[in-house]
Amino acid sequence: MTDPSPPPGAADIMTVVHEAVGGLELEPAEKRDIWRFTQQELPYLWSQRTSYFILGSYRDPYIRRLRAVQNELTKQLGAYPFIMGDLLELPTDRLNTFDIMFALLATYSDYIVGVFEKESGGEAPELGEIDDPPYFAKSYVFPRDYAWVTDAKLESEQHVIQAALELAFTDELSADAAHSKIESLVERAHDAGINITTDDVWDVLDDRLADEEEPATYSWVHLNKFRTFELHDRCFPWTTEDELRTVVEELPSPTPRPEWEVSED
Template structure:
């Protein structure tokens, strides 16, 4: 289906053909699906702008989702939310309730910001789902450190810039330990009291001990979304807040 379902019959057809791929809904499940839509009517179809925010719920990555919610909810008549905060869909055990719930919300959100910091977990599954034509035109992807903004030594004159570069190295450096040590030396050369251990601790806190990366499959999709002006790299939380302004 190339467009958003406009009525309950179209919605049921979409769920059956484009989400469940032939798994039938029995009459009870169909009624529960419609009941869910009725209960969420004001949320899904209200006068406010809805932002369905996607990304990893693991700490510390969840903190960036919370920051995105805060930024978007400051807008006039805006409602930004996570899937986890919405009521569960009560259907039979053989129906993938979480998947159906995801599409019910994604179909009617006005914008879908997806914050991506690594290539494992639920955020990657969500990334695959929002690439569908029905959703792609409303999706805005925010991958962390897709671009290297702090690789010019001339900008590495503040503690914040040094920390941002440390994050970039975690994503891009072939010899991370050596390059992090060199970064600490550069900081001290500029009379900044920053040690290698300080930077290691900062990266550990920001990335939860994970070695971040984007697989070739993810990178290929990032190139696609960049060509559609739907992909906006960020490194620091302040940059993420600025980049969220691209979401209408």
């Protein structure tokens, strides 16, 4: 096989790679593998299409939600949504290939989309990467069952759904007691000016109970990171897969070019 030659922008690419590996000296074979990866995968990010780098857990059933986001974005003309697990993998054994691939893809993607349903797994360090520069300005998060903890507790429909999920999955409560508390919860929501009905709540709860999908839980660190995105209008909570498909529409469309890119011109 012919050795790949350095691609356009090789110096900038190697700057990203060296930062990802902590300044380690690369062996010739490792450089060739990196050039091969960049020549195969980065042209899609340099094309006229708008790229969306989708992050999240690859385990079932979580991967289904990543595919749902990918499918919704694929419907948009000019969009290139992708998941790193589908791409060519660097074969090197010595280096941390995840760090290299992630850094290159995150750097050259137009947008980064994180789908979160739990606090453990590979998506946890990914969240820690995208909440700071240079990736924060292009990143959006979609945490399941997330609602920022406030003294008022009920400030949105998502607060009501989160509270109802916790009641529905509380082992200490009987089914009748859970129903009664959820009805009281909806009444308090109405008093707080939140437009949600008992049927709305149970539409969500019935699906989750049938699938035995308990409420997503997050550490205080996760909640604070989600809150940072929320304050920048780039956090979109969801509860069901259908709702996730709907809130994907909140992402920037393939045109115009992303604000983070325009601001750097």
